[in-house]
Amino acid sequence: METYPIPMVPGPVQVPEEILQAYQKNYGAPGLEEEFLALYHDTEQHLQQILGTQNRVVIQTGEGMLALWTALRSCLSPGDRVLSIATGVFGYGIAGMAESIGAEVNTIGLEYDETLADLSAVADAVESFRPKMITVVHCETPSGTLNPLEGLGRLKHDAGVPLLYADVVSSAGGVPVAVDAWHVDLALGGSQKCLSAPPCMAFLSVSDRAWSEIARTGYVGYDALAPFRNLEAAGRFPYTPYWHGMSALNTAAKRLTAPGLEESFRRHAEAAEHCRKEMAGMGLALFPAPEAVPSPTVTAAWVPEPIGWTEFDARLRRRGLVVGGSHGKLARRVFRIGHMGSQADMDLLGKALSILAEVGGSAAA
Numbered sequence: 366m367e368t369y370p371i372p373m374v375p376g377p378v379q380v381p382e383e384i385l386q387a388y389q390k391n392y393g394a395p396g397l398e399e400e401f402l403a404l405y406h407d408t409e410q411h412l413q414q415i416l417g418t419q420n421r422v423v424i425q426t427g428e429g430m431l432a433l434w435t436a437l438r439s440c441l442s443p444g445d446r447v448l449s450i451a452t453g454v455f456g457y458g459i460a461g462m463a464e465s466i467g468a469e470v471n472t473i474g475l476e477y478d479e480t481l482a483d484l485s486a487v488a489d490a491v492e493s494f495r496p497k498m499i500t501v502v503h504c505e506t507p508s509g510t511l512n513p514l515e516g517l518g519r520l521k522h523d524a525g526v527p528l529l530y531a532d533v534v535s536s537a538g539g540v541p542v543a544v545d546a547w548h549v550d551l552a553l554g555g556s557q558k559c560l561s562a563p564p565c566m567a568f569l570s571v572s573d574r575a576w577s578e579i580a581r582t583g584y585v586g587y588d589a590l591a592p593f594r595n596l597e598a599a600g601r602f603p604y605t606p607y608w609h610g611m612s613a614l615n616t617a618a619k620r621l622t623a624p625g626l627e628e629s630f631r632r633h634a635e636a637a638e639h640c641r642k643e644m645a646g647m648g649l650a651l652f653p654a655p656e657a658v659p660s661p662t663v664t665a666a667w668v669p670e671p672i673g674w675t676e677f678d679a680r681l682r683r684r685g686l687v688v689g690g691s692h693g694k695l696a697r698r699v700f701r702i703g704h705m706g707s708q709a710d711m712d713l714l715g716k717a718l719s720i721l722a723e724v725g726g727s728a729a730a
């Protein structure tokens with residue numbers, strides 16, 4: 366299926382016409398034109414609003430994973446200690462990534478259906494392990510959960526941990542993110558989730574402390590952050606930037622900030638609440654544990670056992686609905702409705718839910 370009649374995959378999401386239009390131009394050479402630098406900084410400003418920060422936001426060509434790797438590679442040297450909080454596929458994945466570049470990693474792992482609540486284990490680990498960086502995921506997309514970050518940020522700040530790394534790829538824009546208030550040094554985002562642009566741009570906020578660590582590691586590479594620190598002074602980007610992608614991201618960010626971010630948060634909360642209520646009502650079992658915080662951007666539920674994932678997915682697709690499966694140990698067992706960005710839309714969601722009731726409801730009941 367090349368295009369989806371009823372797209373409900375939790376990223377990449379359906380790209381609205383206005384954002385597609387932002388590509389439709391024969392742009393000049395971005396390295397030569399002042400207009401590109403102005404577009405870059407304008408996009409940065411809107412992303413700062415979405416992330417709740419005054420910190421610089423670096424924008425790269427790529428998608429979300431690029432920002433995740435970029436922040437680790439530029440800020441860590443082999444042997445640096447990293448405390449990874451893992452409540453799902455991405456949290457455990459980030460711990461593995463940090464390990465692969467030589468960091469000494471200590472993981473505080475919860476079950477995939479849980480979210481961060483009691484911080485005493487983190488506080489103990491911070492005290493005994495003295496990490497340089499704490500890593501955490503805000504929305505664990507494969508689980509449909511949202512880890513509260515405020516308390517963790519306070520703990521990190523009070524304990525004097527140098528860096529807090531937070532994956533906000535599937536929360537930014539759909540859920541309040543407060544990078545400065547939560548003391549996040551590196552907040553990582555991508556274009557294809559709540560922003561609803563194609564999967565072509567990655568972005569990350571970088572605190573002053575993070576910039577000093579970047580200077581200290583001296584990391585050099587295609588994904589290095591250092592060249593982005595003084596773009597004006599250097600007068601050039603480290604590689605040819607992607608004008609079309611930046612234009613799409615700029616339009617996408619403004620679509621969220623122009624009506625006020627509260628409007629987007631309200632739309633996501635409403636869609637999520639309706640989705641959870643309807644799915645539970647049709648006898649589908651939601652995946653997150655009852656005490657966990659469900660994400661306003663994505664709902665995860667168990668695949669109805671009598672049908673199984675392959676047949677379930679095929680039946681939904683025959684009716685035009687495409688949902689997400691899941692990853693890791695949740696693959697084939699859990700499916701997800703991505704009501705994020707352009708898909709946090711009550712009409713679209715209503716269509717998806719009626720197909721779901723037709724296919725899954727009876728089998729689950």
Ligand SMILES: *Cc1c(COP(=O)(O)O)cnc(C)c1O
Pocket residue numbers: 376428429430431433455502504505506507532534535555558564
């Ligand atoms: C989507 C996503 C990413 C980035 O993955 P992509 O390969 O860009 O899709 C990273 N973290 C989380 C939590 C995500 O949902």
